Amino acid sequence: MKADSNKFPELNKTKFENRGKEFKLGIPVTNAITIGNSIAVGFGDGTVRIFRSGQISEPIKAHSGVVLSISKDGEDILTGGDDGRFLKISLDGEIKEIANFGSRWVDHVTAYNGSLVCTSGNIVYLWMPNKKEPKLLEHESTIGGVAFDSKGRRLAVSRYGGVTLWKKDYSNKWSSSNLIWKGSHNKVIFSTDDRFLVTSMQENQLHFWRLKDKTDSFMSGYGAKVKSFAFVYDSKFLVTSGSNEAICWPFDGNGPEGRKPICLPYVGNKLVTFVEPFPNENAIFTGLSDGSVFLSEIEKSTNTIIIRSFTESEVTTIAVTEDCSSILIGDIGGNILWTSIWDEEEK
Amino acid sequence: MGETNKQVPVTVLTGFLGAGKTTLLNRILTEQHGKKYAVIVNEFGEQGIDNDLVVDADEEVFEMNNGCICCTVRGDLIRILSGLMKRADKLDAIIVETTGLADPAPVAQTFFVDQDVADRTKLDAIVTVADAVHLSTQLSDHHEAEEQVAFADVVLLNKIDLVDESRLDAVKERIKKINPFAKIIHTTKCGVSLSEILNLDAFNLKRILDTEPDFLTSDHDHEHDDDVTSLSFVSDTPLDMEKFQDWFSKLLQTKGQDILRTKGILDFTGENDRYVFQGVHMLMDASPMGKWPEGKERNSRLVFIGRNLESMNLKEGFENCKSA
Numbered sequence: 001m002k003a004d005s006n007k008f009p010e011l012n013k014t015k016f017e018n019r020g021k022e023f024k025l026g027i028p029v030t031n032a033i034t035i036g037n038s039i040a041v042g043f044g045d046g047t048v049r050i051f052r053s054g055q056i057s058e059p060i061k062a063h064s065g066v067v068l069s070i071s072k073d074g075e076d077i078l079t080g081g082d083d084g085r086f087l088k089i090s091l092d093g094e095i096k097e098i099a100n101f102g103s104r105w106v107d108h109v110t111a112y113n114g115s116l117v118c119t120s121g122n123i124v125y126l127w128m129p130n131k132k133e134p135k136l137l138e139h140e141s142t143i144g145g146v147a148f149d150s151k152g153r154r155l156a157v158s159r160y161g162g163v164t165l166w167k168k169d170y171s172n173k174w175s176s177s178n179l180i181w182k183g184s185h186n187k188v189i190f191s192t193d194d195r196f197l198v199t200s201m202q203e204n205q206l207h208f209w210r211l212k213d214k215t216d217s218f219m220s221g222y223g224a225k226v227k228s229f230a231f232v233y234d235s236k237f238l239v240t241s242g243s244n245e246a247i248c249w250p251f252d253g254n255g256p257e258g259r260k261p262i263c264l265p266y267v268g269n270k271l272v273t274f275v276e277p278f279p280n281e282n283a284i285f286t287g288l289s290d291g292s293v294f295l296s297e298i299e300k301s302t303n304t305i306i307i308r309s310f311t312e313s314e315v316t317t318i319a320v321t322e323d324c325s326s327i328l329i330g331d332i333g334g335n336i337l338w339t340s341i342w343d344e345e346e347k
Numbered sequence: 348m349g350e351t352n353k354q355v356p357v358t359v360l361t362g363f364l365g366a367g368k369t370t371l372l373n374r375i376l377t378e379q380h381g382k383k384y385a386v387i388v389n390e391f392g393e394q395g396i397d398n399d400l401v402v403d404a405d406e407e408v409f410e411m412n413n414g415c416i417c418c419t420v421r422g423d424l425i426r427i428l429s430g431l432m433k434r435a436d437k438l439d440a441i442i443v444e445t446t447g448l449a450d451p452a453p454v455a456q457t458f459f460v461d462q463d464v465a466d467r468t469k470l471d472a473i474v475t476v477a478d479a480v481h482l483s484t485q486l487s488d489h490h491e492a493e494e495q496v497a498f499a500d501v502v503l504l505n506k507i508d509l510v511d512e513s514r515l516d517a518v519k520e521r522i523k524k525i526n527p528f529a530k531i532i533h534t535t536k537c538g539v540s541l542s543e544i545l546n547l548d549a550f551n552l553k554r555i556l557d558t559e560p561d562f563l564t565s566d567h568d569h570e571h572d573d574d575v576t577s578l579s580f581v582s583d584t585p586l587d588m589e590k591f592q593d594w595f596s597k598l599l600q601t602k603g604q605d606i607l608r609t610k611g612i613l614d615f616t617g618e619n620d621r622y623v624f625q626g627v628h629m630l631m632d633a634s635p636m637g638k639w640p641e642g643k644e645r646n647s648r649l650v651f652i653g654r655n656l657e658s659m660n661l662k663e664g665f666e667n668c669k670s671a
Binding site for chain 2: 027028030043044045065066068082102103104105107121122141142160182183184202203224225332
């Protein structure tokens with residue numbers, strides 16, 4: 001026995017790790033976005049790197065601090081940083097500054113069909129296609145998250161006290177209505193069928209509104225804040241982090257009220273820190289606080305396989321290429337795994 | 348509260364309007380300290396040199412959605428501190444400036460309530476810049492000035508060149524009456540070594556033992572009901588743990604809004620360890636802190652800082668906790 005007994009014993013690597021490529025960059029991974037079969041990754045030193053076919057690009061020096069948010073506009077990457085800049089970056093690494101707010105951070109970015117959105121403080125800045133000057137949508141408190149619906153007609157803005165729902169009419173005029181629930185709302189998403197709106201809260205819970213009749217309720221019971229959540233492709237389930245299991249709420253029919261979630265347990269009993277739906281399946285990739293990543297079928301919890309063994313650093317991002325051939329996993333310790341999802345014979 | 352060695356210390360800088368907070372901030376930002384600081388400011392507009400990072404924030408006080416009015420936190424701080432913790436380069440310290448009229452409680456409570464903040468950062472100390480010339484008037488006229496002194500671990504008594512000795516003594520006495528723990532540092536133009544205000548670890552329970560603050564039993568003249576004062580109690584008779592917990596938790600639940608800060612070292616019957624605690628309004632951090640040192644007297648000491656303390660029958664409540 002060696003003296004250094006605090007270290008975990010080396011475990012065998014998974015087949016995904018064996019056939020994949022590992023990058024030990026040592027820089028915290030903050031987020032990622034899939035663009036076709038490329039995946040752009042944002043880092044805690046302000047750089048963006050593009051991964052494609054297991055190859056890594058040179059670092060693109062986008063921000064001076066942290067890449068706080070990442071999204072895409074067509075083939076271009078959008079990023080917001082704690083240097084106050086909102087950037088558009090091409091896959092070749094060409095940077096275009098869209099706005100600069102100085103010492104005010106750009107917390108959230110998103111886009112829909114050429115309409116670009118970023119938030120800084122309590123203001124949403126909205127650039128309509130081919131317009132130089134943004135439209136300013138002001139809110140009473142700092143914005144926790146923004147999301148377009150699937151048609152780009154509604155923009156949900158979460159904040160303290162609820163969500164402001166902006167609607168665009170056919171003459172491109174925006175008007176707003178409020179969805180109210182006491183407390184501070186962070187990330188916001190629409191269900192993929194646009195029937196529901198879900199927010200994560202400062203408290204360890206989620207809130208949801210059914211948009212047709214504006215009824216609302218909450219989903220609680222989490223041991224930690226729910227930072228990562230997403231709908232599976234057909235909105236049958238909302239998959240969520242924030243517990244030692246991946247909690248999957250049923251969102252078919254009238255939603256989860258009065259119904260129980262499916263809870264997917266994992267070995268090691270660690271906190272789930274990131275969830276990413278498997279495209280076009282009722283299945284999810286689950287990243288844990290020890291760096292391990294699993295793939296599970298939601299309705300057959302016995303069908304769980306390990307993708308990555310632990311790195312001791314919490315998983316901060318998981319992204320899948322558009323053709324669903326490869327997956328990228330990143331963690332707070334700057335370890336990245338790029339691997340193919342299918343065995344050669346499965347392809 | 349997580350692994351101490353990985354937590355970045357956060358210093359909260361309060362001070363009434365015109366006391367000299369901006370002067371101090373400028374000093375922090377312009378001094379060649381060779382450290383990496385992040386300074387969270389409100390409409391300050393200055394840029395740091397020597398590597399410092401300036402972040403603009405709007406003070407946003409959020410009520411936690413649990414029905415407890417005392418549970419207010421600073422939402423902007425949660426967001427910014429979480430963002431700063433994603434940085435690749437590690438910060439030596441974070442300094443949070445509050446506006447002149449701010450109540451320091453929500454800032455302090457943020458470190459008790461938000462798990463992410465508590466895991467990765469720690470409240471280091473609350474430093475209050477006070478104007479030796481105007482503090483007395485400000486304390487009489489504004490609740491906020493009283494609260495800023497009440498919450499302070501360090502009071503930087505600034506502009507002392509503008510008052511004579513007797514006035515200085517009077518101001519110091521006023522501060523001590525509100526807050527007997529605060530270390531008072533005399534300055535002109537906020538000329539203080541940064542080591543006296545940063546990295547103090549004032550919220551570490553261990554420090555309460557190290558500093559052995561002024562736990563003398565106090566018996567103040569009756570002030571205006573809403574003046575902030577402090578009361579302390581000492582008992583050589585060991586306390587009954589159950590009785591104490593019952594009394595103290597009820598007290599914080601019902602009077603937590605008026606009780607700004609509490610600190611104590613407790614000797615419980617049948618327990619070998621010293622119990623140390625500190626609280627901000629209703630929130631508390633408490634822990635056994637090792638055995639009583641040999642040869643030293645065992646006793647319980649307890650201090651309250653707050654409003655309307657006289658009406659809470661604190662003395663009687665404390666006496667009733669003594670073991671029969």
